């Protein structure tokens with residue numbers, strides 16, 4: 001397998017995967033809505049093509065000559081992207097499709113629209129006839145940077161559930177390993193990091209290192225956050241509030257044993273990741 005198309009490479013979870021695939025010797029083609037935006041992140045070592053993942057023609061063209069495709073598109077485009085790839089796959093030379101789902105994407109949670117989309121995307125990929133590897137990750141440690149809000153750490157909801165936070169470098173390594181392993185064919189891997197940490201406690205630990213002046217983590221009740229988001233017509237905040245309420249309710253799910261055996265368990269702890277981040281910022 002030589003050339004991998006990455007959909008969503010400019011995104012939070014997609015960028016480290018694109019870089020790791022490249023570092024591991026794959027040719028990486030990135031399909032992006034804005035070539036300029038993608039070029040700001042990726043040098044000439046990466047091929048960049050223009051396209052919208054919701055457009056079947058764009059997907060078909062981008063897949064030409066690719067042996068694998070990694071899907072890490074978010075929002076309303078996530079399901080159409082997966083359906084378009086699944087539809088184009090039988091007439092392509094694809095040998096593997098990899099897709100980022102989520103560790104709570106199970107039938108009993110289909111009531112939440114994001115999970116309904118993810119399960120429909122998984123079903124389309126599984127039934128398209130091309131080998132696949134699906135990843136169902138928990139929370140990346142890097143999300144703590146966002147919730148720290150430049151020293152005004154804020155969470156919506158209670159956020160007392162514990163999650164096995166993982167470093168994106170570990171996820172990227174696991175995706176790349178999957179492309180190099182027959183044992184990863186037609187598997188769905190739950191990805192949990194090495195330690196279970198209550199969400200709020202993880203954010204407190206992050207702020208203690210990077211925002212020592214931050215007094216405490218502010219908590220915005222989900223109902224109030226939704227009301228504020230609606231009044232401000234802020235769709236992103238509304239989605240964040242709904243997602244926070246969802247995770248308060250369902251917590252973390254899944255058994256990472258098989259992923260750990262086949263792909264190597266995530267090893268980077270929160271303290272190690274923070275140390276690496278401190279060094280990269282200095």
Ligand SMILES: NC(=O)c1ccc[n+]([C@@H]2O[C@H](COP(=O)([O-])OP(=O)(O)OC[C@H]3O[C@@H](n4cnc5c(N)ncnc54)[C@H](OP(=O)(O)O)[C@@H]3O)[C@@H](O)[C@H]2O)c1
Pocket residue numbers: 007008009010011012013014031032033034037051052053054072073074075077078100101102103137138139140143
């Ligand atoms: N973030 C987390 O904590 C987390 C945890 C577990 C699983 N996941 C899953 O991981 C996946 C990626 O999430 P993320 O946080 O990395 O999202 P993100 O940062 O919002 O990135 C999304 C990517 O999708 C691209 N995209 C969106 N609409 C597109 C379209 N119509 N055509 C082409 N590209 C399009 C974006 O490109 P532009 O640059 O053009 O916007 C961007 O590269 C999602 O399925 C998410 O559910 C995320």
